[in-house]
Amino acid sequence: MASPSPAQVQRSPTQVPPRPTYIGDFSFAHRHPFVLDGGGSLSRVNLRYAIYGTPNAARDNVVLVCHALSGSAEVHDWWPQLFENLLPLDRYCVLGVNILGSCYGSTGPSQVDPSTGEPFGATFPLISVRDIVRAQALLMDSLGIARLRVAMGGSIGGMQALQWAIEYPDRVGRAIAVGAAPLGAMGLALNHLQRQMIELDPMWQGGTYTDHKPGRGLSLARALATCSYKSTELFDERYGRRANRTGLSPLTNAAGRFDVAGYLDYQGSRFLERFDANSYLCITRTMDNYDPAVTYGSEQVAYGRIRAKIGLVGISSDWLFPEKDVRGMAGAMQRAGADCEYREQTSAHGHDAFLAEWPALEKILSPWIA
């Protein structure tokens, strides 16, 4: 049976999301290496990308959907609702690109360093959001896409979208970021602790692990991240003080768990099967270092470059990227002369609301896309 066409898919929200029209790899090796903001360089860069639908003749219908920490180029895997009403593929062409430093096809710590023949591991250089976006721009060049209609994303995906607007003022018409701003001190703290958990795992081996992966450390880091992606309110509603549904009672056994602990352990164990610990270290550092005011000298200079229309969404219960930080960034952009609109998404889901409460977010985003 043939796959449904994208146009068919978007008619019914209950249908499975579209598969990519094309999944490919774009590699570039400069005569000079790809020099990174952190001072390192890569002699060869690969980007895994996925295209949904097709660019139109004018190539002005391309929407770049940027993924968050653990996402991939395959947008339909992690933001499937996007295709239903917001970005129907008979009107838009959606592009996903796995970011530098990740472990889903693009150049990252688990890939082989051409200069040594061994995986980069912990020697993989620091990557900035600007590096990620500069590499994406080279991919756009190769695809003949001079200008993005929209760049959008949540979390570090939102950082990329904004970076497009700052770095390439003439190459993007609209940038949308949800739950994204330079990380505050609490976010920096939690990322720091997550990295230390991975490094505490004896299997990490200074980042040189191969077959025996630092699964416990990575799982624990993911569990803490999950706390920061959710909210106290949501956890209370979902898990409260209930004991875990299976196993020993925490009241009578030290190995017993409350329900929320069982949930976090499960989230952690699922994650270690699909993600690389060194990539996790790399990308959390990338998140930490995102700060246009530092990259360009000041907020005024950074945000003064913007020509795209900007849409920012802060999530009311977001603890990792507090709503007030996103709102503060919107104010700074407006003061710098950018055409920036700010909206708050009211949700108990915390940072994850951009994935978990799509209908509410879609209502906010729709006017910005149309």
Next chain:
Amino acid sequence: MASPSPAQVQRSPTQVPPRPTYIGDFSFAHRHPFVLDGGGSLSRVNLRYAIYGTPNAARDNVVLVCHALSGSAEVHDWWPQLFENLLPLDRYCVLGVNILGSCYGSTGPSQVDPSTGEPFGATFPLISVRDIVRAQALLMDSLGIARLRVAMGGSIGGMQALQWAIEYPDRVGRAIAVGAAPLGAMGLALNHLQRQMIELDPMWQGGTYTDHKPGRGLSLARALATCSYKSTELFDERYGRRANRTGLSPLTNAAGRFDVAGYLDYQGSRFLERFDANSYLCITRTMDNYDPAVTYGSEQVAYGRIRAKIGLVGISSDWLFPEKDVRGMAGAMQRAGADCEYREQTSAHGHDAFLAEWPALEKILSPWIA
């Protein structure tokens, strides 16, 4: 030079707090073991306690000040301001008791199990807040203190104070708890993760460590706890996105740290010098399991037992024990007929406000003591 008398001390807030009048150990070994709520038992129990000032002839001036997770019997070490105006030692006698499970003199995991001749380690049984308070009551008996004027504390210290009022309705006149309530799901989650960090440390050795302690795991647990004791607002104000004052820049070096990371590492490293990892596991479980509704069958039954006047304080920015949870408990106590007053302490300091913003808290507590 002689130490200043307590009366001299309390006149000037800038003077050093009083030393205890007496520090002692109270041991009891029942013919039958001390049976614990979690199902275990202890054949012999020791409690380290400290007395400040002296009981009056009627023995009705004794205030039990209950410590939090990492505190000790020596109240002047961790709540020195208490003696200045709230509890002048010419009027009150202050008693501190190190809790069961701790590592400051009372029976806990680092002490020798008489039945094996080896430290308890991870075999130390589960301890409930009710167990802690029942042991304290035996100490009161031995001191001839039939009734406490006040039992008070913050965090797990507040849980003990409330437990006194519930378990011994006729033995306490007033119970005060600051930043304390049955832990919500987020608090349970964070404690669970902290325990896993300790257990991830290869030095933990299933809890059988001796000389080589699981310092990295304990340090990391303390660092996460520190995040939960503070607030996003406070961290932003104190550390923001500044790089650590010494060392490498996080922008150009993977080993670089932001200021908040340097602070947390320091807090963690100080802690591992003074606290025992198995005690940390034990006491966080004790916190988790505190839930009078479960212990007594229902909130109505538990809080219906109370005859003491109750004062509860919720801290506006407390993330570990959200203000609304403390307020909710106050409502449940009132519905059960208890004489319970609730006050909110407005502070950006998070859970730690009960230690960090004393003057504001003193204003709330004063009318309850006088």
